[in-house]
Amino acid sequence: MSTLQEKLTQLQQKGSQDIKAASDLKQLNDIRVKLLGKKGPITEVLRGMRDLTKEERPAVGSFANKVRDALAEVVDEKKAELEQAKIAQQLATETIDVTLPGDQPKVGAHHVISQVIEQLEDTFLGMGFKVVYGYEVEEEKYNFEMLNMPKDHPARDMQDTFYITKDVLMRTHMSPDEARELEKHDFSQGPLKMVSPGRVYRRDTDDATHSHQFFQMEGQYIGKNVTMADLKGTLEFAIRQIFGEEREIRFRPSYFPFTEPSVEVDISCFKCNGKGCDVCKHTGWIEVLGAGMTHPNVLKAAGVDPEVYGGFAFGLGIDRFAMLKYGIDDIRNFYQNDVRFLTQFEKRG
């Protein structure tokens, strides 16, 4: 081994030690320049090769290059290490309390009545029904007369209805829309399938369970082959969307002027699953809907032949649905718009 090689080996050892001892990037750079720069010892060694024989030169040259590469590698490693440390130190100073509250965008709540309406609309849209909004101020003809409630029918009593004139009133239910749609519908284009949610009015004194204004939804399906079993199936499908897959429904005979047969529709209690609790008054069942097969007189009044066409209609109270679903005990909550009430229902539908 030549003396040059020995010198290089020493340089490598000493250099490595110096590099590893560097405490910051500047110091490291100084060491790098001193060791590997143009005026550094390795360059000097390489310059000293002039004095070597032609035979010796390649071996020494190659050795010197190795040493230089090795040292450069050590510098790189050290540099990475120092940079890492520097970033770590910087990040440490940037640390914040991530448990402080975030700047939340203000998001308003969708009214719970709207949520229930939209959920019902979506359920029936999915079954091919259309959504119709009628008039809140109606003609007596559509509110009563065409629905098999002729003049002097007890349901037309003054005390239940806000009349505006003798022939005009605040709609007391959503059935007028059904009569209007029946009258308009072109059955050559297929069956009539519609739901109609909206605001209705009754002459009632406002208290926890009564409101002079509330919301209802009615629906009807009139076609050539629509059966009462279809009514049961349709309502069961809808009820399960809203109150859960496990719900059962049952029909009880009832009376409405515009349907025959008429039924009340009960659902198995969603709170106790039919075992009996306060919600279902210990019967296991909750009354949620009125329904039936459209009365022939209603079809006739709208110019539809009851011998050819028939079908079902149903109606429900949106407020009652919302009260049942969320356990709300005072109907006035819906119309007082206390923000502490409204914001409980921020999540849409």
Place this chain on the structure above:
Amino acid sequence: MKVSYNWLKDYIDLDVTPEELANKITLTGIEVEDTFHPDAGLKKIVVGYVVSTKPHPNSDHLQLCQVDLGADPVQIVCGAPNVAAGQKVIVALPGSRIANNEKIKKGKMRGEVSNGMICALQEIGFSTDIAPQAYADGIYVLPADAKVGAPVYPYLGMDDAILDLAITPNRADAQSMRGVAYEVGAVYAKKPHFDVAKPVETAKPVTDVLQASVAAEKDAPSYNLRVIENVKIQPSPLWLQIRLWNAGIRPINNVVDVTNYVMLDYGQPMHAFDYDKIGSKEILVRRATDGEKLTTLDGNEHELIDDDIVISNGTKAINLAGVMGGLDSEITNETTTVVLEAAIFDPMHIRKSAQRYNLRSEASSRFEKGINKGTVLTALDHAASLIADFSDGDVLAGILSPTKIAPTATVVEVSQERINHVLGMQISTAEITKIFKRLAFGVSETNGQFKVSVPTHRWDISIPADLIEEVARLYGYDKMPTTLPASASTPGILTPQQRRVRQMTQLLEASGLNQAISYALTTSEKASQFTLTPAETTSVAWPMTVDHAVLRMNLVSGLLDDLAYNIARKQVNVALYEQGRVFLKQDAKMTRPEEVEYVAGAISGDWQAKTWNQVAKPVDFYQIKGIVTALLDQFNLKATYRVTTTRTEMHPGRTADIYVGDQLVGFVGQIHPQVEKAYRIKPTYVFQLNLTALLAIDKQAVVYQAISKYPVITRDIALLVASDVTNQAITDAIFEKGGAHLKDVTLFDSYTGANIEKGKKSLAYTLTYQNPSATLTDDEVNAAFAKVEKILVEKIGAVIR
């Protein structure tokens, strides 16, 4: 209708409990709201025999009674004025429970031992309205044959169960025990058995003492009278009194009680007149004359109108037909001759009279909803026979029937195919026949075609749909399958407008507003405030309160009410919006007001609440305007905002009308401080838009534009202008002379204060130019910009800085 389980068992053989019966009836026909046991909660109440009484030494009204309870007599202190030796009485033993779960203990009253309590009916649960008048202020006296020491309940009918039926208007047939028996018979496939009674008539014909006529047959299509002489008024037998009080009717005397009993039994209301007080030998059914006066049994005098049907003595009204008797011809203890009436009156007139004079009664309710035409005379005979029995009276020969209806069955036809088609079931002809027979209907069937003869007790049935309902409910809705209609598919989609409204509500909520739903009926004043365009009000004819009497013509006043409600409850930072109808009558002659969809918002208090890293920021005009602009952007509409000082409820310096083109679509601004004060709210900013109008001009259809390859060039301009110059005027002017390539003008600074002379303000805008089809040169932009500077100087009076 309160149905006695024990009475029902007289008519039909039942082997189910009252609760099972109630459940079954509810599921097959008529809802039973409650099943009530009169003895529920009572304990240790027995029959006692009062052996002797003597005055309490320390009281002027108490008695010391020695009462036999089956062993040695015990002493009970009693304060009832009617207690006497020899009576069988109701005794609550020590340790017993009486009404309202009250416990009776052995005790001392003013120094004397009392081993229990002698009870009045009210003390064991009878309502004061029902306990017989004779015992209203004292203890009740049981029949002499009551067994001493035995429980008292069977003697008073308290071992019965009462089913409370909620009867729908179509099932008025169940407003009678016989009707309910038919129904229960149909449910359980059992045949009811009824007793009827014919009176034994004397030789004297009724026509000797009375004549009857009906002026208009339509008013009283069936009118029938019997006369009973030599009547002795006294209490009815206890079994009959029990039936009345268990049905919620107070026993009065043998004549009145029989009329009520027969009404409950047959559903046929009856009326009894005191013959001697009629004042003539004639009964005439006619309309009242306008202003004719009648004092009814309740002692109230009514002024009648010619819509009322009355019973008259030929000259004056003595009874408001079907509603209430007259006081003058009332049955009293002195009555000896009774005229008994069984009739059918026109339901509509009865309903209106009962309503008009606020005299709804068991009788009027039955006349309104219908009467079994087949039992009018049966009921009259039954009643006459019972009165004769209970009063030793003599029934005169014959019935006066100036009008009469021949009862006929109604024949309705329906096919098996139709039944199954409507119900979506497969019910056999045999099964259907069986159901009609259970209902006691006559039925014949050929090839699936049914001919059904409906007896008079089911007058609600007249069309095939009615028969289909009977089959469905008695076959059982629980057996009905669940299917989905097999019709052609239909698209179930919202209309574009419906979808658009849903999107709008999402935008408003994402902007921080809570959706409110307010009352659409409000006060006359609030209905007329904040109107976008003038219109007439619409009022309800007969409001419940002035607060909800007039239909709203704006949404803002409702939102302000909501704000006030919140602020009164210490919720001061409130942001609300509402989407709903307003009701506008363009002229008073319109039948219905126009219903227009509006959307409105109201914000009060801090828009940004103070937090650990944010300062509180009260709401201002530009926040709510920003929301409005975002809303209109969603409709892709370019709106202009014009200063308005004429909206009287709005702040004149902080309100803008909103126009799309030349169409007024809404306004935005601050509520006038005086209006804020009236509503008791803090500074509040509102907007209101005509949603129907926006939906009509909705420019939603998107036209794609390729993103330009050519760069934009911007120029900034700073202006000094008079402080009343609006941004709108400046931007309008800039666009007027902006040239074809001016794309956008953005205000980036507005300044008043130091270095700006008073009455002036400094504004700075960035103008953005772009040519979509070529690169703009500086020269082109400079030329365009120079024109803008010129017009600003000339038209706006701006100093370019």
